[in-house]
Amino acid sequence: MIEIEEETARTKEKNEKPKILSLIKFYLLPGWRVPEFSEQEYEIEKIRSKRRFFRHLLTPLTIAGALIILTFVFMGIFVPWLTNFPLQEIVPPSIPGVPYMLPSPGHPLGTTRSGYDVLARMLWGARTSLLMAMIPTGLAVGGGLVLGIISAYFGGKVDYVLMRIVDLIYSIPTLVIVLILTQILGLNLIDMLMIWGAFAIAGNLRFMRSLVLQIREMLYVKAAKTGGALKFKVMFSHILPNALPPMILTFFGQMAITMLGIAAISFLGLVNAQIPNWGQDISWASIYEENIIAFLIPGICTGLFAIAAMLIGDGLRDAIDPRLKL
């Protein structure tokens, strides 16, 4: 033990000398830095890049988009506290009052078909539309992420089969197949969301594959391979984090498209009417002009949700890749 302490003391003495050496080097050699100092600088540089990212991200339009989405999330979570109407009073079997009434103290935005309160349906519909936006998009982007890596990294037969399936899905009009499948499987919302997500995997798979094919040839991936890393380790801890940012952008872009597509299907009346949703509200209020608010509100909500998702996507793209401008 004593010997070790002596050794450490000796090394400390040795370490004091290089300070003068380093000073000489710092003055004489251009571009030379103390190793510890450069490490610190590296950390600061990291923080600075993060700060730059946030500065690019926090533009007024992006903040507006985030605020709109947060409002809808808030509405979706706290519906029972925000409105007096329980879910049972605003879905089809019940007929609570006079249909298509103009705004009154009892109903701040009037009523729609069968006397359902417009405001209550809007608030309850926020919950549904969060589901409608999140489930299919999450399934599509997640599935595309995993399958895209597998397809690009393994190549060969797996790649061939997956790409032919993608080609097949691209050649069939998705919307029509979803419409037919809803007729077969019954009007279940979750089923429909799953089908939509499964079909939307194809586009993400193709995009992810092209990303991974680029990243696969990078030096750090080759280094990991020669270091003897397992295949799945290379795929999911070396390639995946580097392919993630573009996929996050597509997530927000697709959220808007999915939202609009599923609203369109529910507008055609192919979704279970027991669940309040904005597309159904639009179709109910479309032919009657007595209470135009009942028609305007759900459309504006759907539009705001989609626009907010698009704005966040645009803001993120500006922050991640400042070269691309939109």
Added chain:
Amino acid sequence: MKKSTNMVKYIVKRILMMIPMLIAVLVITWILSQAMAINPLQSEVTGWDMQIYYDEMERLGLNEPIYVQFFNYFRDFFTGNWGESYSGKFEGWLVTDIIITVLPRTLEMMIIPIFIIPIIAVKLGSTSAKNRKKKKDIVIRSVAVIGAGFPSFWIAILLQYLFGIVLYEATFFAFDIGIYKANNVLLDPSFPDIIAPQSNSIVALLLFFLMIGGFYLIYRGNKLRKQNIPTSKKYIFLFLSGILICIIGIVPIMIFIYTYGTKFRLLDSIIFNEPLYFWDTIAHFLLPALSITLVSLAGITRQTRSSMLDVLNQDYIRTARAKGVPEKEIINKHALRNALIPTSNLIIGGVASILLGSIFIEYIFEYPGFGDTFFTSIISGNISLINGCVIVATIILLSSNLIADVMYTIIDPRIIYT
């Protein structure tokens, strides 16, 4: 010369690759239609003699085992017998006849949007990129975001409401044409109600392709003539044969058109001299066309703007400015042509999505086109009509993808397919 032969090879390869895709889609639609588990004769059983019912089952081949039905379906598809519709508006019609009557209505409605959208959208996108972060840019961007964000069916109904009710009441009931609902009650909806026999229309189609071949010969002859080789008189032969083929094609096609019509209502009302139908058709497709234009303008505008901004930062634009090229010419010539390369794919590929997205617009405006027929067939479970429509939609999608890829090489000569 070499590039063009490569191009032909590529196109032929793509068309051959479309065939397995089409067969796979046929199998999928057949499985789906079996999964729907609908008896085609269900609606017509009441009041029927049972013997007639069994005879009908025998005629449609529903008594056969399932694999025989599968092969019959394939044989019938390739021999042009796509079954018949057994419910709804077109009860008892052949599916091919229904598609021939219904698809031209959608196409003639789409002609204005398909040609007007790219022109306006590219113009808007380039102006907003030119005046970046100024008032014009903000207005155009916000309109584009609203068009992309709000649901198309909602905008269509809003237009219907504005033109049908608000304008009607604001003008003290003077603006009283039923513009927001298609189909005048007084006019025959299936005008002209002559349908050409299938053999005749196939012959007319073949002659049409022959005529395109004739035009190609004339084009090649013209190219040879421009090369100005004094000894070669080959182009005269090419010209003569091309003109001959065109004449052979044109005469039967004209006879065909004047007897059966083209099924495009605007052309037919001119051919058969029915001005009432002409104005009626125009009045009824104005609003659907307007709503489609508003909705699909947004995507192209956004794409044009972003690629234009990317191009305006390039070195060759700075060079052009340094040379003293006028600003207008820089925008319209140097920048726009390069910015259009990524946009062109969106424009041509968008045609298919516009055609298929017409389901909602036609459903809202009750326009008797392809989308409306498709939707009603899905709702009423009209299996043979669904199969026919899915196949037609697939063919539209596949061919538009092919055209988009081919146009890409024409616009950007650096891309070469092998």
